[in-house]
Amino acid sequence: MSVPVLYLVVPCYNEQEVLRDTAEKLEQKLTRLIDVGGVDAKSRIAFVNDGSRDNTWELIRQCTERSPLFSGINLAHNEGHQNALLAGLMTVLPHADVTISMDADLQDDIHAIDLMLEKHAAGANIVYGVRENRASDTFLKRFTAESFYRAMRALGADIVFNHADFRLMDRRALTALAEYPEVNLFLRGIVPMIGLSHEIVYYTRKQRLAGDSKYPWRRMASFAWEGVTSLSARPIRMISQMGMFISFISGLMLIWSIARHFVGETIVGWTSLVVSLWFLGGLILLSIGVIGEYVAKIYLEVKRRPRYLVQEFIDGNARGKK
Incomplete structure (x- = not known):
């Protein structure tokens, strides 16, 4: 088997x-892999600028001018x-045999790349980078993150526990991913749907090199909700089940009230009436909101707007810019 273009x-x-x-550490890593014959000399580090408002793109451009190992999207x-991750994967698909996606803060362990490539050489089309533990997280962060994965599984989403977006995908897996045209993207749930041969590599996640996390609590909650509603219709089914349960309880309460009336122990139930009205009103609003979320997703899907637009692609393997 020939060495892959990574x-x-x-x-x-x-x-x-x-x-x-990040660029310096990744360049050192890729250079070593090329030197030992682990990957082809055409391998690249592809930075995807997702509409940054600082000097990120200028720094990426400087990297591409300094070394042919860098590409810029x-x-x-x-x-x-x-969407930015998907844009990067689909843009390099014609030029890559294997891709490994990772975050720019390098919290993902770059030394796990070697083991990922070994798993791929052994026949795996997809290799998931999975956190060995969450010892570096605060209790609240660890509790909410693990609760998210458990909730996703309970709601019917087939996701890999403690796996984010640090993964290897070969050309066959990427070609299969391109067949998933949905606008509401949640790659952690979509990639396992592909199937194919897959393996897991465990690693220890590090602290950010600098700067702040791009996923504060508000965005994490939004991301979790996006994942649930993109991958599973179970929340709507749960509303139906809850409605049937409440109807059953209401029937029992009706029988109980009639029985109390005939034995002469009728009690004015103002409090229970008000509480019931508030409860049912809140449940109705919640149900409308959940259904509305799915309707909104249908609205976005049927419009078929492009998920991204590549303004510029700098890459030697692509023979120039586009």
């Missing part, structure tokens, strides 16, 4: 504080992490 796909949004260090607009 592309490291790294989405970037306002990463000027970490980009120089500049999106025309900020599209979000998942």
Whole structure:
């Protein structure tokens, strides 16, 4: 088996504080892999600029001018992490045999790349980078993250526990991913749907090199909700089941009230009536909101708007810019 052309796909949004260090470490890693014959000399580090408002794109351009090991993909607009990652993967697909996606803050362990390539050489089409533990997280972060994965599984989403977007995908897997045209992207759930041969590599996640996380609590909650509603219709089914349960309880309460009336122990139930009305009113609003979320997703899907637009692609293997 010939050595593969590897592309490291790294989405970037306002990463000027970490980009120089990230570029240096990835360049050293890729150079070593080329020197030992682990990957082809045409391998590249592809930074994807997701509409950054700082100097991220200028730094990426400087990297491509300094070394042929770097590629730059500049999106025309900020599209979000998942769309930026997909844009990078699909843009390099014609030139790569294997891709490994990772975050720009290098919290993902770059030394796990060697083991990923070994798993691929042994026949795996997809290799998931999975956190060995969450010892470096605060209790709240660890509790909410693990609860998210458990909730996703409970709601019917087939996701890999403690896996984010640090993964290897070969050309066959990427070609299969291209067949999933949905606008509401949640790659952590879509990639396992592909199937194919897959393996897991465990690693220890590090602290950010610099700067702040691009996923504060509000965005994490939004991302979790996006994942649930993109991958599963179970929340709607749960509303139906809850409605049937409440109807059953209401029937029992009706029988109980009639029985109390005939034995002469009728009690004025003002409090229970008000509480019931508030409860049912809140449940109705919640149900409408959940259904509305799915309707909104249908609305976005049927419009078939492009998920991203590549404004510029700098890559020697692509023979120039486009």
